[in-house]
Amino acid sequence: MNSILIVTDAWKPQINGVVRTLERLAIELRQMGLRVELLTPQSFHSVPMPSYGEIRLSLTLPHLVRDAIEKNNCDFLHVATEGPLGLMARRVAKRDGRAFTTSYHTRFPEYLRARYPVPLSLTYDWLKRFHNSGQGCMVATRTLEEDLRKRGFSNLLRWSRGVDHNRFRPIHSDRLAHLPGPRFLYVGRVAVEKNIEAFLRLSLPGTKVVVGGGPQLDELRKTYPDVVFTGPKEGEELVEYYSGADVFVFPSLTETFGNVLLEAIACGRPVAAFPVMGPIDVIGSSGAGVLKDDLQEAALEALDISREHCREVALQFTWRASAEQFFANASQACNPTVPVGSEKAARFGKGLSKVA
Template identity: 60%
Template sequence: MRLLIATDAWHPQVNGVVRSLEQMVRAGEAQGVEPIFLTPQDFRSVPMPGYTEIRLSFVTRAGLIRAFDGHAPTHVHIATEGPIGYAARRACLARGRPFTTSYHTRFPEYLAARAPVPKRWSYAWLRRFHAAASGTMVSTASLKRELTARGFANLMTWTRGVDTELFRPQVSDALAGIPGPIFLFVGRVAVEKNISAFLGLDLPGTKVVVGDGPDRARLQGLHPEARFLGIKTGEELARIYAAADVFVFPSLTDTFGIVLLEALACGLPVAAFPVTGPLDVLSGTGAGVLDDDLRAAALAALEIPRERCREEALRHSWAESARQFYRNIEMAHAVGLMRAAQRNRQPTRIVELG
């Protein structure tokens, strides 16, 4: 498989989309998959106002068609609904090429948090965008049910994993000198992450925020008692997880939350609202507490044995995630080719389209 992945989310962004795609590349190369990326690094782009790590690319359908011709992919996956993803979608439709998409981000909720745009308008646009795909991948069963109820079709499950060698229980002094218990948040510091719900809790000890984003300066000014450490990755991030006492995940809009698995892999119990993502990862596991009262959840999570968290994390591998991802692409690609053949009144023999 020579797979072209079109994504508007790429370095220097640090988020679940980028991490998931990086893991798919590592796993795919071992399976003989040749990945080809089209990212903002391949086009002229400008930073998004107020969110400079996100680049908005200037890309046309003609430019994408030239890229297709130059790379000659056998399969196409569109990871995001931004300028690159939209241009790739148009190029595939112009050439009659089947493609898959993935639904990573609740843009309707994100947009509604920043501007007076009704969510039904945004969902209508997203439904149209993904309807052209042979298959749309979603991360959890609850998200699949939700999108089905909103009229999305051809949904396929693609779960996420965690690197349990990097993220592991260990004795760590990464947060030495910070009064405990330590309640930790890791992620993009932006309004849609609902971090203010965490920082406003009356909790003992100290709240620690790892990450950066457009809302950091405001939140840091409002909550000088909290510790803001900026972006941390790799071993440094793993040591911070291992040194904390509870991971607090206040988001109401994430579709999964890879940080949940990273925390669990380090033996760190989780407190979260009972919403999509935490419900799918934590419900019934005993590795976290879900409650509409986030303070109560955070305090109760202090009692969870760390070894229970690690046990749950070991059930989620990137290898299984990659198997789902590439199996979905193969299945959807075959279905797309058969549909194209039927539309063109050609024999249903599966062939590659140029």
């Protein structure tokens, strides 16, 4: 297998973990010698998603998606999202008998229920049909794998994440020096499903800082005037915010992984979070953070954690290992004689990655 086509509805100008993961995956796979193509909303006419303009919804038809897939002429197809493009790519692949994998990035049922009274079982049944139709569904963590397996998802394949240690690193930063300390930081989408108010309501000393954009930003700015809202930040400026903080507070209850957790500890900042999917898998008992049902206690206790230890934990996660894991899954899907998720599959894919 020398080429992979990744179909994704999540793409720029969105700033989130899915987009960052796919961007870095493409870079690593290309460095491994593979040709990687991406089919995104930028390839079609699109419209902003109602109430969330940052997300673009593709306006296209199945035959146009088939033409794009055939034009790219790749050995393997990965459908990364369940949006309009992902649905059409899945439909085309099934009709043409093309092998493909999917990936489960977002706890969409919980996100939807946070906005509308839609039963979780209804949305999970739909997602199960979508993801069970391919040769494998890639999931980021053991906790997510166990949860989906209990819900009837099959052919689950582990695909972890990494962090750019050269970019996200401890630096001297005066970015937040003018604010009373200690400084408690949240980075991520500002939306109801992120449970940000659980952080903003805490009675903490010092200053709370929120970095990110999203549909709830204006509302929260008005409700919490003492909180510093910076809007979205990227590149070296984002690293300055991480490094200028004392604790990274992650209030989300609906994560599948949480890339920002790795970014924070890579910058030497300890994490305070709830003991739920995502933080359990990334931070767990590593000592790089405090996971408690009482988020305020967790935030205050995290102040005493060694910054150097946080960095050491982050160094265990690399994008190259993530890309090799992805490639092993795709390689196994192309070779049905290798059992799904087996050690042999992992060795098979890793071996191919060296000669691709």
